[in-house]
Amino acid sequence: AELKFKPGEDAKFNWASYEEFKKGHDLKGQTLTIFGPWRGEDQTLVESVLDYFRDATGVDVKYSSSENYEQQIVIDTQAGSPPDVAVLPQPGLIADLASKGYLVPLGDETQKWLLENYAAGQSWVDLSTYKGKDGTAALYAFPYKIDVKSLVWYVPENFEDAGYEVPKTMEDLKALTEKIVADGGTPWCIGLGSGGATGWPATDWVEDMMLRTQPADTYDKWVTNAIPFSDAAVTGAIDEFGWFAKNDKFVAGGAAAVSSSDFRDSPKGLFSSPPKCYLHHQASFVPSFFPEGTVVGEDADFFYMPPYASKPDLGNPVLGAGTLAMITKDTPASRAFIAFLQTPIAHEVWMAQSSFLTPLKTVNQDAYANGPMKKQGEILLNATTFRFDGSDLMPGKIGAGAFWTGMIDYVGGKSSEDVAGGIQKAWDAIK
Amino acid sequence: MIASSRSPLTWVVHLSVALLVILWTLPTAGLLISSLRDKDQLAVSGWWTSLADSTQNLVFRAPGPDTQVEKDGKFVIAGNVLEGGAGEVAAFGSSSLKPGDFEPGQTADLNGGEKLTVQVDGSYEIVSDTAMEGTRGQRIFYQATVPSRFTFDNYREVFAAAGIGASFINSLTVAIPSTIIPILVAAFAAYALAWMKFPGRAILVAVVVGLLVVPLQMSLIPLLKLYNGVGMFLGVPAKTYVGIWLAHMGFGLPLAIYLLRNYMVGLPREIMESARVDGASDFDIFVKIILPLSFPALASFAIFQFLWTWNDLLVAMVFLGAGNEELVLTGRLVNLLGSRGGNWEILTASAFVTIIVPLIVFFSLQRFLVRGLLAGSVK
Amino acid sequence: MAGLQLKNIRKSYGAVDVIHGIDLDIKQGEFIVFVGPSGCGKSTLLRMIAGLEEITGGEMYIADRLVNDVPPSQRGIAMVFQSYALYPHMTVYDNMAFGMRIAKEGKEEIDRRVRAAADILQLTQYLDRLPKALSGGQRQRVAIGRAICRDPKVFLFDEPLSNLDAALRVATRIEIARLGESMPDTTMIYVTHDQVEAMTLADRIVVLSGGHIEQVGPPLELYERPANLFVAQFIGSPAMNVIPAKITAAGPQTTVTLTGGKSVTLDIATPASDNGKTASFGIRPEDLQIATDDNFLFEGTVAIVEALGEVTLLYIEGLVDGQPIIAKLPGILDIKRGQQVRFTGDKTKLHMFNAEGQSYRA
Amino acid sequence: MAGLQLKNIRKSYGAVDVIHGIDLDIKQGEFIVFVGPSGCGKSTLLRMIAGLEEITGGEMYIADRLVNDVPPSQRGIAMVFQSYALYPHMTVYDNMAFGMRIAKEGKEEIDRRVRAAADILQLTQYLDRLPKALSGGQRQRVAIGRAICRDPKVFLFDEPLSNLDAALRVATRIEIARLGESMPDTTMIYVTHDQVEAMTLADRIVVLSGGHIEQVGPPLELYERPANLFVAQFIGSPAMNVIPAKITAAGPQTTVTLTGGKSVTLDIATPASDNGKTASFGIRPEDLQIATDDNFLFEGTVAIVEALGEVTLLYIEGLVDGQPIIAKLPGILDIKRGQQVRFTGDKTKLHMFNAEGQSYRA
Amino acid sequence: MQQLFFAVLTMIAGVLACALYFFGTNFILDRLLPSKGLSGPQASRNLRLTNAIRPWLFLGPALITLTVYLVYPVIESIRLSFHGRSGIEFVGFRNFIWMFNDGEFRQSIFNNFLWLLVVPALATFFGLIIAALTDRIWWGNIAKTLIFMPMAISFVGASVIWKFIYDYRPEGTEQIGILNALVVYFGGSPEAWVTLPFWNNFFLMVILIWIQTGFAMVILSAALRGIPEETVEAAVIDGANGLQIFFKIMIPQIWGTIAVVWTTITITVLKVFDIVLAMTNGQWQSQVLANLMFDWMFRGGGDFGRGAAIALVIMVLVVPIMVWNIRNANKEMEGH
């Protein structure tokens, strides 16, 4: 296929890394099957990256995705016909695959590379290290393509019209929330609906609140259930979320609308006339659900979900998510692919086209497609604490089940204690 | 039939059928209309509102200052908020706080000192004494009565998707044999279960009914394992069309045998005996008598099985794979929705794209659903 | 010889015996009719001959070949079913050609035979129609034509006319009679419970009852000399009148006393041992005449008069309990309900049965 | 008066006229039989009386009330269908009680009437059975019982016996005749194409053909003085023999020349204007006798002999093209196929029809 | 183009192979054990043999396929249900003990019974009504086609349709879900229908009823047409009105077909999970067994033991239907 950017042409790309990789890998005639979560536009983008791999190695790469990729990967690995490389966004699922012995360790080389080349390298290594079948931990996954979740979206012109300022602290944010209400507006659009996955946007809120009210290691204990879900630290964070979401005046449509509005529709409230809301908490991918023609940075913008001024020791924590690549079949081609992901070009090609963040320090930050992207990249690089989405780290039954359901119940009126207790019970049941 | 057919009762019948039909088609009608709407409209207003003129609160972004022209010493940006579409502006405003403060024809003062006027027909003028600066154009909020507007964009997008043609053929390659082969196999089995004498017949019938309930998901892993084993043993890929045909056949057989057997049991025995006297073997009887006479049952099962295989995604993904070459139509369309499954407008359009073939099948097979095939055979 | 021999043929469904051992010898070319009341096993017997039911016991020979285990298609038979059993999806032509096509006959041969059969049955103009476009009588003719085409050694009919209306029934009956004559080498076996059909068609009638043969013989023999009460009442319509009687003088001539009290002397011999025993006295409705003198057999009140134009049926009550005596008198009579009438009968046409129902005449 | 008046009743299905304007006056308590060939509109007419078909034109009165738009259940009628139309899922009792239950009759009243009807029809012991456990005759009796329970003013029967076998048909016919007598105030309308039923049951027969009435009258009148060729051939079985003839001498006595060449003089008056015209000469099979002298009507070859015991049917060919002349002679005759026979006939029983088929006698 | 060619070729090959099997085996059987032309005991022995073998030739492919694709997985499920999450370690009845103590399972059982009570009944009921009514009107066929249409819509499409119907927007804003729009139009306040515990079950059932009514209608309409017209007319003369005729005369006569439709829909209900998955994923107390099983099987790597245990419960629920069908089959076969 035609390469998206001609090698050597645009100076913002690190072509040297590409040429070097090309020299080291000649795997003509081999095939590589990759199974990943990217579909639609994302699929076109990932293919454009894969073209460089094809071009460099001569490997026949087959990328596929599926709506039910979660079940598909379970079925495929269990039945003994996994793809060569799997890319998944859920560490919980990866842990499960690793523990069943379906993944191939990436080796110390890679671990060292991550430590050296990724910003906050250790946290990435920790994220990618799982227990294998024999119980020994090893690096099984390679983080690639990161989303920042601690973002609050707004329409600058609406702020201008009403004379609001971007808050710098959580206290400011709460004050702004109340001020908007006092002005007769509605501050927030929150939508938890996502079909079968309804509830997940709330988990991001809770995680962000956890990082802003508790130290990072409490967060880590929480996601591993070293402290119970019903711990006061957790219910506190939940109630912080509740402060925003359970107040009829604070949310467009009232609290009842929260769990039933679709997360894809709720940002549209920012843009309506008159605006249904002024603020929306969502990850970096959300612009795909903005009305057509919305220019991020101008028509809409975001700010970092601010920390509490009252808790300065917690610094600027950042919540993120991302996809991790794993070798499910140990072939030269799949090894080469992991090596390819270590080249800056594998990141830059995607960065230059669309929403793609990377903690890789060696990439040229100018390669980001636009200003807001670069700004997000900076949030990522400036994070004092980076934590991966907690619900993705929890076992699937919790992080993609009880936690979701619990948050729905919480928004529906249950107390945080009841909800957290229930989730903890579910967790106990799967131990 | 009944002498009182003129009575008001027939009106009750007409009305209640009409009511039921409306109830049943209304959801689909909504989908059809939605699929013809603009994607941003989809999530903000009900589909029924698009049928009539509607009053909407809209935002228009005027072009940036780079388009201003100097006229009579004033800098002017002019245009039409309705962008050539029909409609009438009822009110307008310049601030998100007060989107409808001004009547058409009035003039609003903007923050930068410019003056904004919007006319009923949508034409606007931003006039400034000094040259305007910045990169972004002014937002004009307006309330307009716009007539219904439809677009084929959603369909265009679906049809333009890469590989959609190949997926279409893939789907057919999966669905047609997956419909025909089980019918053949099930018809033979149903005939044996209905008309041939052998021990254990009743038990087998019951087992078939019992197997109707086996959840498909249970079978996926054991079967894929088996496929991989067989594939390895024979040195062929595990995921092939033959594999998915057999899988669809396996999952469809219980219903096929149940329906067909129930039908065949009701065929007149004399016809088969007559054929036997005429020298026909079981095979002849089956092919020349039973099959043609079972058309209604075969056709109804064919419709059901075709619908199921055509609309299936899970089985195709597992037994055929999700790669570009072997992706079926449903898979392709679902992938169009993007990683996070937004784009309802594509869903709406693709729902109607996928429905076309099943409806053709339904219509072409419907004529076999007629009753009275046995007319004239006995008495 | 292409006849049929049935030797002690039996049939049971599970524990239920339906046919109790039938011995029958049918000559080639004979037209045999099975009659008997509903459920007596006629169809079952016919279907055993056709090979559609397994034979539980005994031996069956067709053209001297043991056929117990031979499949239907190889027995050289053709069968016409009570319900026609046409192939509804095939044209008349294809219906008739089906058997030959299965047998892989040549195209021309098939065409020749179908057209010949269609000709005989006047079906030529309907050859391209589907069965549903035919009237009942035409359908039955197609069923017969299909059988003819097989050119069978033995032709089996199971109540072929019972679904037709009266007029068609007569017409088709005549056609079948003609058919029997036009194929002198073909054995015909015909099941019916209509005794008119039996009488008009049969060379020999086999009267069945409860899985047994009651009597075998040419129609008129059965009519004139029924072997027992069952046959006597089954053959002839309306049925023979039977009056309980007592033998008052046995011997070469017998005198009996009827329930009514009258005594009759008949030219029928009875063994002396039966003297004083009960017996049944029988006389056919058509053998009764109105007595003009005192020499009458019995007397009764007319309950119903049915004037059919050519004949009149009188139902006389008050003689035998529950059941009227029926008289069939020619022409149109001027007799009214409630009238008293006296009857006499042709002495040579009287019947006598012993207590077991066996005829004294046979 | 609870009779029926039909005034110019018409029926069309779309463009097809099925009933062309029927005028009929039926007295209360009469037993009327509609006969006619298949498709002539008997059922349609009956169903219009029942209210199951809309009346396209004309007026219908039941008990002097215009009923054109009265629903079936309020016309005071009951109907027995050809196919019984029993409710297969209900017991005999429930079948009979259904109508009364719908009408919300009291439990005891229902029970009384069902048991009374069952009694009349000897169904008492079957009351708890489902229809499928009954024989054909019993089913038909249930259908009749169901009608009786409705205690109708008008009783409608649509070929109630045509699905029964011969023996049952006779027995049930007699039962219906009894029924008619036991309900003298109830009008009976009975459809059949079996002329024996028509003859035996009817007070008056209505002969229909192609949606018209051909003749109305008591059975024997139709038999003896058919108004036209159609009625002549329809009433009587086998049908009247009709021989084309030519009137050679018209007048109070008429001489005709038969196709065979023979001339006959009949006691029938013909207008002089018809002299020389073609006509049809008719004689019933049962009115033919074998001529012992030279004074015969015609002569022919015996094609088929059907000996029924009581009578013998001779099919004589060679006289009229295509169709045999049938003679019905009493008793058993010693006549063989191929034999030449001569026939004569009772002069008083001869019929003559003009070129349009109208009888000269009427 | 090439793919099209390949597709057509494989299709023909597949169908031919299947036809060839039936033809070939029968041909070979007749060749190996000829009965034509032969006579005497040899022929009859051959005949008996072929008659004993032939049913199995006819049944063969079906039996093999059923065994491989359904029976074998069932056995595997039974094995798995006694094993741990990855199907390796034996755990005895622990999965079942867990299951019956699990609140969600009990919730699912309860919901499933609701579904089993409501969906087959209503789908059959509407199917019946529509089948009966459309027979009387000239545009009946059009009506039937429209009502059948939901069956042809892919599940993805169906779930969008119903999301649009149940969509909830806060009070005061414009409703884009037609249900809430109607409620608001008549002065009520909008509800988030699928989130109302207990009642949401019924809103989900409506979807399945909407789909399955077409199935019931097609099959019942054929059965209704088979009712002898005379019994209806007899009832008219007996004075029954339309409703009485329908309920007392027509329905009892097609009871057998109603039972078949009911059975099929009941089994569909037992297996239904995609509606629940797409609309609520079992949240707001709307979980059903099939979705619960799916959840345990695949969510987050899957627990095959528990998934299989739940699957077994689903299969056990069908046993009464099986028994009923055995009885029916036996009854029918008495006539054959």
Ligand SMILES: Nc1ncnc2c1ncn2[C@@H]1O[C@H](COP(=O)(O)OP(=O)(O)OP(=O)(O)O)[C@@H](O)[C@H]1O
């Ligand atoms: N499959 C069967 N199982 C048990 N009994 C049977 C079976 N088939 C027939 N019978 C019984 O065998 C007897 C004879 O039946 P068959 O059909 O031969 O009677 P038929 O003389 O032909 O009567 P019809 O005149 O009514 O046709 C009947 O009593 C019937 O109940």
Ligand SMILES: Nc1ncnc2c1ncn2[C@@H]1O[C@H](COP(=O)(O)OP(=O)(O)OP(=O)(O)O)[C@@H](O)[C@H]1O
């Ligand atoms: N629904 C209909 N549409 C058109 N023609 C019809 C319809 N029903 C009956 N006919 C025609 O009306 C005529 C009279 O039919 P009808 O059933 O009354 O005949 P019938 O005298 O009862 O005949 P049979 O003795 O066969 O019962 C027939 O020619 C028939 O084809």
Ligand SMILES: [Mg+2]
């Ligand atoms: Mg029989």
Ligand SMILES: [Mg+2]
């Ligand atoms: Mg009729």
